[in-house]
Amino acid sequence: MKAAIYIRVSTDEQANEGFSIDAQKRRLLAYADSQDWEVTEVYIDDGWSAKDLKRPEMQRMIGDVKQKLFDVVLVYKLDRMTRSSNDCDHLLKMFEAHSVKFQSCTESFETRTATGRLFIRLVADIAQWERENTAERVRFGMEQMVMEGRRPGGPVPFGYDKSGKLVEEEAAQIRLLRRFYMEGDGIKAIAIKLNGMGKYRRGFKWSAFPVWYILDNPYYAGKLRYGTKKSNGKYASRKKEGVVDLIVQESDNEKLFTWEEYEEHKAEMHRRSFDGYSKSREYWFSGVLICGKCGSKMSGRYHQNKRKDGSYNKITSYICANRQTGKGCTMPMFRQELVEKLLMEWIEGKLTIDHNVIREISVTAEEDPNESLRDDLNKELQKVRERRKKWQRMYADDLISQDELREHNADEKANEDIIMAELEKMPEMSSESLTAPSDIIYDLPELWPLMEDKDKHDLILDIFKEIKLYTPVDKAHGKKGKFIPASIESVVFN
Ligand SMILES: [Zn+2]
DSSP, X not given: OEEEEEEEEOTTXXXXXXXXXXXXXXXXXXXXXXXXXXXXXXXXXXXXXXXXXXXXXXXXXXXXXXXXXXXXXXXXXXXXXXXXXXXXHHHHHHHHHTTOEEEESSSSOBSSSHHHHHXXXXXXXXXXXXXXXXXXXXXXXXXXXXXXXXXXSSOOOTTBOTTSOBOHHHXXXXXXXXXXXXXXXXXXXXXXXXXXXXXXXXXXXXXXXXXXXXXXXXXXXXXXXXXXXXXXXXXXXXXXXXXXXXXXXXXXSOOSSOHHHHHHHHHHHHHHHOSSSOOOSOOSSTTTEEETTTOOBEEXXXXXXEOTTSOEEEXXXXXXXXXXXXXXXXXXOEEHHXXXXXXXXXXXXXXXXXXXXXXXXXXXXXXXXXXXXHHHHHHHHHHHHHHHHHHHHHHHTTSSOHHHHHHHHHHHHHHHHHXXXXXXXSOOOOHHHHHSHHHHGGGHHHHXXXXXXXXXXXXXXXXXXXXXXXXXXXXXXOBTTBOOOOEEEEEEEO
């Protein structure tokens, strides 16, 4: 392999012995030697910062990459090449386009594998936005994977094996599920039907959510979708904000539905969902609401106000049973839309960043969504540890000095720490924890506007045993477009 080495020192670093051009060069040559690479080009930017790519030797190197004068570019550290995540991305893409590899001799990444490319982008991000949270870095990597047409880790969707091939027995269930839906069944009814037929999904009983997921997921029609939530990890309200940063990419799995079929049942879902947050008269929350002032149940009530133009404004509310019977509770009536808003806000408030990452990549929830990412990180860890041994050997062979060995060890230790930290943030999940109602609720804000009224009530009963409401207000004066100040005091799950 022909290798080019790129060396950079900033004006500040010129005086620093450890980063001197000579020190970098020695190590790069030793590294190339250890890999059996022939060094054919040397680029040295002496006294230049890495804030952008406007450096004479960098520009010359870019020109030579485009002519593919060598197979690999070797640097001492990623930050020698760039300190900007955008530039890093740009360079990697350019390298890739010209089949030139990139290798850092002190850091645990390379661009020969997708995992390596994922990792390097993570590291570039860490360098630029150290203060930003893990979720965003992971998300960044995941998005990259989606762009490359690969499923970003996560559980294998029901119906498929790991290689993206259909599992016929599961696929048959999904076709049946869709047939029921198109024949007019609701998602809850479909779950009950399938369970009644003794058909389970990988040993789990069907419930409304997986049915909905499967119908909604374009993966079954050969497309990957990622990022239905905002960058701050919160759910975008489809009605208000649309779907933010949505990536849809062709994937290479076997198709279960044609795209036309997918669009057909999506259109049916849309038709049934009745224009986002519904104005229907159904009582979505009956049976679960508790008055936070006296502890009584709150029951649904329906009334209408006459508008100026003579038409009626129909309002669904919930009233404390104790107050209704005149026993002195001061709890005002809660409009259904207020309860809905409070519940969605409460759920969003409960969302943790890690959980978001997990949920975003979950399609069905039987398997550990972090499994493949954790595998990748473990592999990287293994590489770091092997490289440590290699430095020891190089030192033993007099290829590097003791100081250099010490530096390498420090660098590898830093790499190891980064990987360990990432791993720690990705605890293993048991299937139980993912299928528990408390986990299912995280999807509710996204599913909610798309569901039929009847399904809404069913789902609330599925998930919650009690939702306790509270407001300091005693009398509610209905004001147009204004809700009374209120909150969800507590929740009991089923
Ligand atoms: Zn009450």
